[in-house]
Amino acid sequence: MTKSNKTMIQWLKWPLYFQISFVVILIILVFGTIISFVEPTEFPSTFDGIWWALVTVSTVGFGDYSPETIGGRIIAMIMIMIGASMVSAYFATISAAAIRKQHAYVEGDLTFKGSNHVILIGWNEKVKEMIDSLHSVKPYKQIVLIDETLKSGPLIENVYFVKGDPTDERVLAKANITYADAAIITADQNKNEHDADMNSILVLLTLKGVNPSLYCVIEVLTEKQTNNANRAGADEIIKTYKLTSHFIMSSYLAKNGLSQVYSELNPAKGNLFQIIPVKREDVGKTFRTISHELLENESILIGIKKGEETKLNPPLTYTIENEDSLIVFSH
Structure with a gap:
């Protein structure tokens, strides 16, 4: 009894379409074999019987084959009543499973199986622009969008939607955070600045708690939360309040359509800022020398980064040191 119960439990654990497939194949094999014994003249071999059972059950x-005796026709009637209904149930089950999976994909209920992907937290206009930019630079890069406000995910190529709270580890598991390349946390536009920053930092803490090596970029709206973002382990902090104010003031002072120039800095335009470690053979060279060498490769050297210190357009006589990194504008 115990063994029988165990077998039944194992059988019920199979997906329904596997169960139906197994039963349909069994019906075809059994009735095909029986008919070859009942009518050996009409069905010379077991294979002929199985062939007849397959084309009959599938309607x-x-x-090319048909039973001639009363016994053979009775067998055929039984097989049709059992087999045809099972085949119909099989295709109905397959169709229902496909529809359920499609709905789960659109509604963000499926688990992402890829790796080396970028996770975007939140859905807003900034995220749309980031997706466009990333697709222009790396068209095959997979993106996982996590958001709990959308009813269904945006149908964008290489963008996988996961619905839920990004501070929930189960949601992060669906986004396959363990194998992600980076995560970008955008501020929630439905909250005030303080609450949005607190929520972003909480998301950052959760991300770093699950995957400490994950490269995390966070958008911060207020100055006083910058230190908290640093303590939470942010690899890069985007201070929106500073970037926006500096851009607006620069546009005002220039008064010559500076915003159009800034738009060309979008990676989607093919232009990229890069921070490149100094090569061993370049240590001791001047800023002027390195600039000329990079120009040969159609790259423009605009500054030097040393730790947390950044020097834009330093003197041409500045000597490159081992700890320096080069800030380069390239395409």
Whole structure:
């Protein structure tokens, strides 16, 4: 009894379409074998019987084989009543499973199986622009969008939607955070600045708690939360309040359509800022020398970064040191 119960439990654990497939194949094999014994003249071999059972159950019915005796026809009637209903149930189950999976994909209920992907937290206009930019630079880069406000995910190529709270580890598991390349946390536009920053930092803490090596970029709206973002382990902090104010003031002072120039800095335009470690053979060279060498490769050297210190357009006589990194504008 115990063994029988165990077998039944194992059987019920199979997906429904596997169960139906197994039963349909069994019906075809059994009735095909029986008919070859009942009518050996009409069905010379077991394979002929199985072939007849397959085309009959599938309702194709080529007519190349058919039972002639009453016993054979009774067997055929039983097989049709059992087999045809099972085949119909099989295709109905397959169709229902496909529809359920499609709905789960659109509604963000499926688990992402890829790796080396970028996770975007939140859905807003900034995220749309980031997706466009990333697709322009790395068209095959997979993106996982996590958001709990959308009813269904945006149908964008290489963008996988996961619905839920990004501070929930189960949601992060669906986004396959363990194998992600980076995460970008955008501020929630439905909250005030303080609450949005607190929520972003909480998301950052959760991300770093699950995957400490994950490269995390966070958008911060207020100055006083910058230190908290640093303590939470942010690899890069985007201070929106500073970037926006500096851009607006620069546009005002220039008064010559500076915003159009800034728009060309979008990676989607093919232009990129890069921070490149100094090569060993370049240590001791001047800023002027390195600038000329990079120009040969159609790159423009605009500054030097040393730790947390950044020097834009330093003197041409500045000597490159081992700890320096080069800030380069390239395409």
